[in-house]
Amino acid sequence: MSTTTLIDSALNPSLGGTRVGERPLSNREQLQRAAARCATNPLGPVPKCTGCVFIGIFFDGTGNNEQKDYLDQLSEPREMKHSNVVRLYHAHPGPLKVATNGYYRYYIPGLGTPFPKIGDVDGELDEEGSLTQKWHTLKQQLGSIGAMNGAPRIVWGLTRVFNAISQHVYEKDLIDDTTAKDLATSVFDMMLPQVAIDVSRLISLKAVWQNRLKSKLANQPVKLELITINVFGFSRGAAEARTFVNWLYEICAQKDDGYTFAGIPIRVQFLGIFDTVASVGAAGLYTFIEGRAGWANKTMQIHPGVEQCVHMVASTEARACFPLDSARIEGRYPANVVEYVYPGSHSDVGGGYKPMALGRKDWGEKDEDLQLARVPGYEMYCAALGAGVPFQTSFGARKILGTTFGIGAFEPLSEKVAKALQPSPATVKAFDAYYQKANIQAGPVEEMACQHLSLYLTYRVHHKDWRNSPAMKRALKIPNGELGSYKNEPLTMWQTQAALIFVVSALCDEIRRRIQAGGTDNEVLRHRYDAATQVRDGAVKGLSQWWPGSSIHAVVGSALTGFSTRTGLMQGKYTAEDLKKAVDQANKAPQYLAEWRKFLATGIQAEVRDVAIERDGVRLLEAIQSTPVPGEVASFFEELIHDSMAGFIGFGMPEFETNGFGIAKFRRIFFGDNGDNMLRDEVERNNKKRIEALDALRAKDRAQRAQWDRESSDYQRTIAR
Secondary structure, eight states, X not given: OOOOTTSOOOBXXXXXOOOOOOOOOOHHHXXXXXXXXXXXXXXXXOOOSEEEEEEEEEEOOTTOOHHHHTGGGTTOGGGOOOOHHHHHHHHSXXXXXXXXXXXXXXEEOOTTSOBGGGTBOOOOOOTTOOHHHHHHHHHXXXXXXXXTTHXXXXXXXXHHHHHHHXXXXXXXXXXXXXXXXXXXXXXXXXXXXXXXXXXXXXIIIIIIXXXXXXXXXXXXXXXXXXXXXXXXXXXXXXXXXXXXXXHHHHTSEEETTEEEETTEEXXXXXXEEXXXXXXXXXXXXXXXXXXXXXXXXXXXXXXXXXXXEEEEEESSOOOTTOOEEESOBTTBOOTTEEEEEESSOHHHHHOOOOTTGGGOOOBOTTSOBOOTTHHHHHHHHHHHHHHTOOOOOOHHHHHHHOGGGXXXXXXXXXXXXXXXXXXXXXXXXXXXXXXHHHOOOOOOHHHXXXXXXXXXXXXXXXXXXXXXXXXXXXXXXXXXXXXXXXXXXXXXXXXXXXXXXXHHHHHHHHHHHHHHHTTTTHHHHHHOTTSOOOOOOSTTTTTOOOBTTBOOXXXXXXXXTTHXXXXXXXXXXXXXXXXXXXXXXHHTHHHHHHHHXXXXXXXXXXXXXXXXXXXXXXXXXXXXXXXXXXXXXHHHHHHHOOOHHHHHHHTTOOHHHHHSOTXXXXXXXXXXXXXXXXXXXXXXXXXXXHHHHHXXXXXXXXXXXXXXXXXXXXHHHHHHO
C-alpha cells in the first residue's frame, strides 16, 4: 500500500546511537531538568533542606514475571527468561537516599502472572477446592487472554507515587498494603459502567489521597522541590505504562507551563516502551475487533506532558491478537516521541524467551546468552541514560560517560546485572550483517514492518527443506526434545510452515481459477467486493478465504467455513503429493501475481483490495520475492528470530485453525484513538478510484461500440438502397 509524504517516518535501529524524542521545554521545565541533573550529580552543592525524588515504574509484559522467570531460576541460568523490563528494573537504584534526594523503583508483574499485592494470585485449589481459588485461576487466564487485572496494576502503580514521596519525607507509607490493594481492585467492578469507575478513581486519588499527602508533608523538615518519574513497559505492560502516564496527569494539577502533584512540581522525564500491545477485552483475532476496551480505551496516545519517549516495535510479529499500538497519531509523531522498528517477533524485542526456544541458536557453549532481545534492551538502557534516567552503570560506562550524568552517586551495576543487559558481540555482528543485506529503508512504520516481513516470508516460502532445517534439528535435540516446555516445538514449527505454504498455494490456485473463469463472475464481485467470500472445492477447501483482486471481508465466514479442513491440515492430514504441489506452487507466487495483474490489465475487473489490509491476499503475494533472501538474512532468521505463531500454538492458541490465516498475513497497526482508520480509508478511496476508472473505461467502450453499431447500420442501409 502506498502512503503519502504527509506520514512521518519511523527509524531503523542505530546501535550505540539510539536517540530520544524530545519536545520543546518551557523555561520552567528546563529549570526542573537542571535541578534533577544537579540532584543526581555527586559533585553538586552541599546538602540542603530541599530535595528531589526519582521514581522508576516498570510494567512487565503478559506472561512475564520476575519471580518465576528470574529469581526462581538463579541456580540455572539457561532456564532464565526475564524480559528487558526486568533487566532495566534491576539497573535502577532504590530504595536509596543520597543526601536530601531519594530514588525508588517499583516492579509490576505481567498480566496472566501472580501479583499478590493486588490479590492476583496463583489459582491452585486448596483442600476444599474453594470457588475463590477457582476464581483466581480464571482471573489469571483472563489476564493472559483479555488483559483482566490490568487496571488494578495501573492504579497500584499510581499508589507508589504517593508512597515514594511519603517514604522519602517521613519514612512511612501513606497508603498501606491493604488499602492499596482495595484501591487497586476497586477499579474493576463488573457491575459498574466504565465512566463511574473512572470518576471514582479520580475522586479517590486526586481529591482524597492528595489532600492527605499534603497534610502529612506540612511542617516536615525536608521540602521536595521536584518529583521525576520514569516509566518502562513491554507488551501489555507498555500499554499499561501509557495508560499509567495518562491517568497520572489526570490527577495532577496544571500550573502555568508545568504540573504539580500534591502541590509539588512533577515531571515525566522518560517513557521507554517495547512493542505496545493492548488487546484489552476481546483480543483482535478478527478484523472487526480492535481489543482496546476498558483501561486501554482512549489512553494509548502518548501524553504531551512526557518529555521524552522511545518506542521500539517488532516488525515480524503477525499474531492477530498482538496488534501494535504505534506511538504515531494518524500520520504524525508527537515531538516527544521517537519510534524504532526492529527485526523480530514480539519477544525478540521485549524479551521473555528461554534460550534455545523454538530451535534458535542463541545460547553459547560457555553459557553465553545470545538472544536478540538484548540488543533493543541495551539500546533502551543507553537512550534512557542519555535522557537523564538515573540508572546504575558499570565501571566501564562510568569512564566513558563521566560523572556529569549523575551516575557516580550510586553503587556500580553488579556484574550479573551488567552482563544481563549487554548483548553478545556475536549477536551484534549478526544484527549488523542482516542490516547490510536487508536494505531496510526508513519510512512509515507500517511500510518498514512490511519490508522486514517481506524478507521473512520470502525466507520461509523459498526454504528448500524446512523439516530438516538447522532450527528443526536443534529443536529435536537434547535438552530441547526432553524438556516439557520445549517438547512439542518441532511439531508447532512445522504446523506454521505448512499453513503458510498451503495458504500461499491456495491463493495461486484461486488466481488460476479466476483467470480460467474469465469475466463470468467478475461483474458481481466488482459491485460486491465487500460481500461474503465463497468457498471453492479442492484439497485445501477453506484455506483461502481471499479472492485476489477483490476484498476478503467475511471474517465470520472465514472463522467458521472450512474449520475441519484447517484442523486436519494442522494434524498432517494431507499427502506427500499435496505438500509437494503446494511447495512448488507457493514458490511461483510472484509469477502468479504477475499473471493476475496482466489479466486485470485487460479491463475485465478492477483490482480491489481488502480494507483489512493486514489480511489482503494480494499484499501477501506482493511480499514474497522471486528469489531467496541473502545468506546473512537467512542465517539471522534461522538462528535468532522466533516463530511466535508456533510458540503460541504451544500455549494452546492454534490461530490458523481459528481464523484461517495464521502467519500468512501482516500485523494490524493502530495510530492513536482512531485505530487504523486512516489506512482503511485510503484503501477504500483507492478501491473507489479503480472501480470508477474501470466504469469510465467501460462506458467509453460501450459508447464506442454503440457508435460502431450505428455506423454499421447506416452503412448496411446505404448498401441496401
